[in-house]
Amino acid sequence: MLYILDYGAGNVASLSNSITSLGHAFRWIENASDLDAATSLIFPGVGAFESAIQHLSRRGLLEPLRQYILSGRPYFGICIGMQVLFQSSDEAASPGLGIIPCSIQRFEDTDKAVPHIGWNAADLFDASDAAYYYFVHSYCAKYDPDKFPQAAEWTHATTQYGREIFVSMVRKGNVFGTQFHPEKSGRAGLALLDGWLRREGTVHPQEAAPRIPRSVDPKRGLTKRIVACMDVRANDQGDLVVTKGDQYDVREKADSLATTTAGAVRNLGKPVALAARYYEAGADELCLLNITSFRHSPLQDQPMIAVVRAAAERLFIPLTIGGGIKDTIHPDGTSHSALEVASAYFRAGADKVSIGSEAVYAVERLRARDNVPDGTSAIETIAHAYGRQAVVVSIDPRRTYLDKPEDAGHRAAEVIQGTYGKAWWYQCTVSGGRETRPLSVVELAQGVELLGAGELLVNSIDRDGTGLGFDLDLLKLVKGSVRIPVVASSGAGSPTHFIDAFAETNVEAALAAGIFHREEVGIEEVKGALRAVGIHVRS
């Protein structure tokens, strides 16, 4: 019987959904005795090495897990489930299982963003065609046959990130592991999972893998991601619909030729149906933003949770959910922490949560404490439990124009001098742009990075829905001020705009909504244009 070991962090719903969709049955490991009954085991670790080991220890599973693996029964470790096979990790004080006598180290972040988030190739030693899979991690087993010969002996595939090459698959005897998430890697991932499940009784030969030196190829490595975003809210009839605004105004304008009612919420389709369309069309990632959640509690917003659940059952690519991730008091007086709200979304099948307004307030409080984190913000509590890669901060800045650049005071370095004389800085907003706060976009970006955010989604109220292209000044400013990955958002009107964003600002991903919803430009069309100019994207 196949068992899955859930250690309580992150999105295990995606793994169970993908196994079910492939027609396989499984049970969850409840306690150590289940490990005796298991004839094959998957450990889908997400998050942090230390919390995985601590959790296994607390449940009395650590030693039984080691014994299970040493007994020769098939084991498949995913991400942290692969890393715990190693001796230790720079991330943690507790040792790992010690099956692979080598340590896990942090990526260098001098030449690239960390975490490593996105689609990258796993190069097998015995095949020329590499498949692309979805990775999300800050630590890895470096592939260096001279320095770490034991890790090299276990290596089944390697992957390149920046100038580093790391172990992306291990295989020896009954043990198999992937640093990437097959359950989030579309068809390639499902095929890999299905292959392992069908051959689960097979034990591979024990011989060591060839220790082949691998050299860095400047044309390879992490691909640029294309993200489709759905802003979701209830329309005036109370149905959840995908909507889309111009500069955040989502209501229909009065127009003598209009067939829809002026003032009604624009309805561009049903969220799950649209999400399925984008999955089929080759989107690398999907984002669902509950844009009116600041008005009520997302935990009571069961339709939104149902949307996430339904989407996660059908789509095997990463899903980010945003809107209302904050401490909440229900109308019945019960209070729920941001961590509880996020956990509800993770359980439903989200891979990341995106925090908007609450991130602005958290940085304001951080600055009032002279930039000393106190561990209480939504960003910190969620990153601590689920890993920083699970926490995206969605920024909603607006240009604030200055009469004279000198008026910017201490923000002089953040002022953009426009071509036609006007200068501006980027000011943060909350509640979907309804309220402007004194914080600048750079202060917010650096503050949330310090608090533990793993990625930034950079919107622009000025460009949203205009089709004029991404705000490249804004993206350069943010990208230059942080080390975490940046997703460009707002204003995409053509494939050329994506080329501009990647070529001129080096962001890791670019997101669009309107042009995809209205089918003006297809995702494959965008990727084709990027490929044509030599920008590396997933096929």
Ligand code: 1PR
């Ligand atoms: O503050 O944590 O509850 O989160 C609320 C979330 O909802 C934030 O991420 C905020 O950006 C979003 N939001 C709130 N109001 C609106 C609105 O439109 N009235 N949508 C809104 C923001 C911006 C992008 C959009 C891109 C691309 N939408 O997500 O999809 O601008 O659009 P385009 O390609 O058509 O130009 P909290």
